[in-house]
Amino acid sequence: NAGVTQTPKFQVLKTGQSMTLQCAQDMNHNSMYWYRQDPGMGLRLIYYSASEGTTDKGEVPNGYNVSRLNKREFSLRLESAAPSQTSVYFCASSEHRTSTFRDTQYFGPGTRLTVL
């Protein structure tokens, strides 16, 4: 049981390049999330997917797109990377059982992205 896994762990891009960050969870969770964390700051939500087939914008969605490929996988794409997107990206998942209020989010180890 690996929990939440993310690939790659590190990535360096040049301005204008594109890439996709991958996230997968093996806990049969319904909801998945993408956050970014800039140095010395808290996490900010980029996009989330409450359930398979749905996605919604978070606080800072500009410059990103997401795909909920299936229940396990939720990818984040940068179409044209900018230096302002240099950050650590965390994926998370939660069971999202509204009837029992068990909505704890479990996080992956992060992807450290540098855009030159």
Add this chain to the structure above:
Amino acid sequence: DAKTTQPTSMDCAEGRAANLPCNHSTISGNEYVYWYRQIHSQGPQYIIHGLKNNETNEMASLIITEDRKSSTLILPHATLRDTAVYYCIVRVAGTASKLTFGTGTRLQVTL
């Protein structure tokens, strides 16, 4: 989600209890108090959460005041591995919405 206030930093000697306070005076009746921590460069880790009763698990205890305007996370026997930033978050559970991470409390456990 209600706003929370935490001290910027705290120190604790190894083996002693670490008591981390959090104020959330505008908390609503359906909002839970969650605690997460982030050990350097790692993803945040869930610790505990509660609504109004005190809660305990294998990691920590959560004490919520009767008026629910503040809470305390207790690590009963802090170790060096508990050195981390601790975040107190108030939110409505079961909404698949974001966790709002503030600046948290940086706990330094020392020998």
